[in-house]
Amino acid sequence: MDDSKTPPSAAKGRNLRDQLETSTPGRREFNFDRKHFDFIAGLLYKLAGISLAPHKIEMMYSRLARRLRELNLKDFDAYCALVESEKGEAEIRFLVNALTTNLTSFFREHHHFDHLAKTVLAAVKMSQVQSGQPRLRIWSAGCSSGPEPYTIAMVLCANIPDIRRWDARILATDIDTHMVDTARRGVYAAESAKTIPTELRDRFTKPIRTGSEPEITMADELRRLITFKPLNLLEPWPMSGPFDAIFCRNVLIYFDRPGRTTVIEKFSTLLPPESFLYLGHSESLYGVSSGFAQVGSTIYRRTGP
Ligand SMILES: C[S@@+](CC[C@H](N)C(=O)[O-])C[C@H]1O[C@@H](n2cnc3c(N)ncnc32)[C@H](O)[C@@H]1O
Numbered sequence: 001m002d003d004s005k006t007p008p009s010a011a012k013g014r015n016l017r018d019q020l021e022t023s024t025p026g027r028r029e030f031n032f033d034r035k036h037f038d039f040i041a042g043l044l045y046k047l048a049g050i051s052l053a054p055h056k057i058e059m060m061y062s063r064l065a066r067r068l069r070e071l072n073l074k075d076f077d078a079y080c081a082l083v084e085s086e087k088g089e090a091e092i093r094f095l096v097n098a099l100t101t102n103l104t105s106f107f108r109e110h111h112h113f114d115h116l117a118k119t120v121l122a123a124v125k126m127s128q129v130q131s132g133q134p135r136l137r138i139w140s141a142g143c144s145s146g147p148e149p150y151t152i153a154m155v156l157c158a159n160i161p162d163i164r165r166w167d168a169r170i171l172a173t174d175i176d177t178h179m180v181d182t183a184r185r186g187v188y189a190a191e192s193a194k195t196i197p198t199e200l201r202d203r204f205t206k207p208i209r210t211g212s213e214p215e216i217t218m219a220d221e222l223r224r225l226i227t228f229k230p231l232n233l234l235e236p237w238p239m240s241g242p243f244d245a246i247f248c249r250n251v252l253i254y255f256d257r258p259g260r261t262t263v264i265e266k267f268s269t270l271l272p273p274e275s276f277l278y279l280g281h282s283e284s285l286y287g288v289s290s291g292f293a294q295v296g297s298t299i300y301r302r303t304g305p
Contacts, residue, residue, distance in 0.1 A: 106147040
C-alpha cells in the first residue's frame, strides 16, 4: 500500500520540512500523541470508512502540521477542538482530503483495459447490434485525480469508431473534492502521460503550459463522455445503474471488512449478470461476496444475487 498524497499532476515528492517532521518526531513543531491520532483516525473511519493503522501516525502528523500553520493554531488540542466545533464541518472536508491516498496513473494495471476492450465492449456491441443508440455505462468509483476515467474514455473512443452515436457515459466519483476538481480540469504533468500508449497520447492529449512545467490537457472527445462528482462510497448513492462495468481499484484496500462488504453489496445491486467489476492489484472478493466469478487477475464477472 502506498501512502502518497501526490497525484500525477503534482508529482514532486514531499518537501524537506515534511521529511524532517516524519523522520525526527522528537523535533516536531507541534506536540502530537496517540490521543490525537486516535481521535482523527476515528473520525476518518466514521466519515470515509478508511482504517488508518497506528504506523501511519507520522504520515498524519506531517499532512496536518501544515494545516495547523495555515490556521495559526497553537497545537493539536486546538485542532481537534476546531474539528469538533460547530464550525468544524468545512475542516472535516479538508481533513478527509488531506488524509486520503490519491496515487494513480494512466493505464494503471493495463490488463484491465485490454479486458474492457476485448470483452466488455465487444459484448455490448454484439448485444445491441440492432439498437440505433447502444447504451454503455461505466463507473470509476474512487477516481482520484482522473487518469482512470480518462483511460476508460480513451479505450472507448479508440474501440468504438461511431461512439458519438452511442448513449455512452462514464461516471467518475471520489470522496476527495479537491481530486474531483483536478479530474474535471483534466490537466496533468506531461511526465505522467508517458504511460499512455503513443498512438493514444497523440490522439487524445494536447501539450499545454500553464506554469513552469510542460503539461498535457485531455481532448474534448474524452471529456464529453465523463461526469465527475464527489461521492462518499459509504453514504447513499444517487444513481440507479445498471452499469456494464465498475472500476473500484485501490480504494477498498483502505476499508475494513464490514466497509468492503457494504460497498460490494451495493455494487452488486447495480451490476446485472455478465457485467464486470475491476479491483486493485492487492484486493479481492475472497470472503466478501460470492455473487461474482473471478475471470482474470482482479477481474470479476457478476454471476448472480
Ligand atoms: C489510491 S486512489 C485510487 C485511484 C484509482 N482508482 C486508481 O486505482 O488508480 C484511492 C482513492 O479512493 C478515494 N476514497 C477513499 N475513501 C473513499 C470513500 N469512502 N468514498 C469514495 N472515495 C474514497 C480516495 O480519495 C482516493 O482518491
